[in-house]
Amino acid sequence: MAESDPAPSSPLLAPAPTAKKEDLQPVGEKIAELNESQSELLGRLRGLKEDLQNWRSKLDTQVKTYKDELTDLKQTLNTELEQLRLDFQELRTTLQKQQEDVTASLKNLGMQDLDESRKEEDQQKNNAECEEAAVEGRNGAIQSEGSAAAESSP
Template structure:
């Protein structure tokens, strides 16, 4: 009769091993699923990173193009400002000459007006003398 308890005990051990074996298989399967999910996530992260790097390069290229364009425009504006400054300096240099010319022209105009006024006065005086002579 000692055999029966030993058999029961051996059977229990076998059942325990079967349960352990089933649990190990379950864990192994779960581990494989987890590894597969990790590989997929890793691939997604790599794809995402690659896309982000591409977008960053594209943006950097666009920014470099814009920077070059702005630099060119700034240089053009600097040249234009230099030309304007030169023109202003030239005009400042010509200003005394222009003022003198205007003053001379103004004097000539005033003299011409005075001459016209005198001529009108002479004509008016002559007309008045004629009227007075005709009336007398």
Template sequence: MIPAQKASTGGSAPDAFQQEAERLQDLMQDKGELLLRVQTLRQGLSDWRTKLNDQVRDYQEEMGSLNTTLKTEVSQLRSEFNQLRDTLRQQMELTVSLANGEKKTDAASTVPQKQF
């Protein structure tokens, strides 16, 4: 350095170092705040994932329960339908049987009987 420059910058060097130190301190504080914010966001994300996983598990259990209930009800309805179909079939057979029996009795009553 030229001696003339030393004289002109000699008094401002501590000020420059002081400004750099303050700037470095501000940057370190900003870094700390950002790290804290990132940590808070990570914790929030972790909490959100935990809640989401709990909800998914609860909904899956509920859906499984509803599916089981639905299968049971469908099975019961099929059974009832089969019983109704069998009952209807029996009633129709009985009706046909009775109708055929009436025709036979009608036919027997309409046959002229010879008198001796």
């Protein structure tokens, strides 16, 4: 019986190492697959990082381009606004001169029926209306500049 004890235990031990080898073989394959998968993922990650860096540099370039264009547009707008102010002032001066010429002509013809105070009131109304129009023009330009600046800030 002593001999029979070692014999049954031997067959149990022998199949155990072969079972471990069989278990190790799929584990080895799994490790190889995981290593390959990890390599693929690392490659994709590197590619994504490069894409992100390229996108950021393109974005920075586009932002700079848009800021430059916005600055140019703002300068153009300010130049045009200043020209409009000068034109407006010139037209106002011309209109005042024409009013004075008409008044003088009417006086010379003796057809003047407005007294001096009424003419001054009319002239003051015209001046006030002209100044109001100029202020509205400036306010519109300032609002345009303000909204453009708000759009350009991050």
